[in-house]
Ligand code: C2E
Ligand code: MG
Ligand code: MG
């Protein structure tokens with residue numbers, strides 16, 4: 001009973017908890033149909049070269065367009081997919097659509113797709129990725145798969161073997177959300193990561209916390225020294241962008257540069273970037 005839990009702790013059955021529970025159950029039941037029906041698909045968030053502002057790629061971020069509940073974000077449905085083991089199908093679905101969509105992008109534009117730990121350790125990911133690259137024709141060297149360090153925690157040998165197999169296909173591997181969780185330096189040593197993504201929580205504090213700044217500067221130096229490309233997530237202000245540029249970070253991603261957007265808007269973003277780089281080339285030619 002509530003009293004046994006100690007002084008000052010009150011246990012209640014909040015009606016909102018019941019609602020959350022019902023919503024979760026409903027989403028879990030709807031998930032399979034949503035996947036086969038194409039209601040879950042990626043939005044794309046631009047990634048820019050921090051030095052010259054050029055568009056270099058997009059991160060695919062899953063969205064669910066629910067016929068009754070409206071838009072649902074991945075923080076809500078990815079965990080449901082993980083526990084109900086539909087994460088394998090969801091992962092296959094997002095990667096396939098991302099590769100099909102990206103076939104229409106200029107060939108200097110990359111695409112990054114998130115890979116969940118459950119999906120990676122449960123399924124034959126190498127076989128799945130090989131199949132999708134073959135069927136869509138998307139070149140492996142323009143694809144990055146993002147994983148978090150938690151992938152190294154439960155079964156480090158298996159994880160390393162799988163990640164190396166993916167690298168052998170020509171794919172780049174990014175360490176996502178760096179700075180959250182344990183961020184043990186041993187994870188940097190265990191695998192030859194191509195990219196390190198500095199978590200938004202560090203970027204948020206850059207303006208006013210000198211410790212956050214020191215950590216970011218050191219992480220950028222270390223990662224660069226190890227041959228990794230450094231991407232900053234969640235860049236929202238010009239001040240953050242400037243600090244990151246000065247610290248030597250390579251790529252920026254965040255609302256300042258662009259929100260995750262549906263594919264038809266991506267085509268406009270690509271046109272705009274083409275136009276800007278076009279005038280850039282013209283300006284340089286004129287200056288000569
Ligand atoms: P993530 O991979 O770290 O992705 C970055 C998240 O930060 C995205 O949230 C993005 O919309 C958000 N973000 C980017 N810039 C800004 C900014 O300037 N301000 C703020 N406030 N937020 C920003 P989102 O799309 O809700 O995705 C959340 C997480 O869900 C992702 O974190 C990723 O771990 C997971 N996820 C998304 N799509 C997939 C997927 O297809 N498969 C798997 N396994 N996980 C996915
Ligand atoms: Mg990511
Ligand atoms: Mg991230």
Ligand code: MG
Pocket residue numbers: 177199200233
């Ligand atoms: Mg993050």
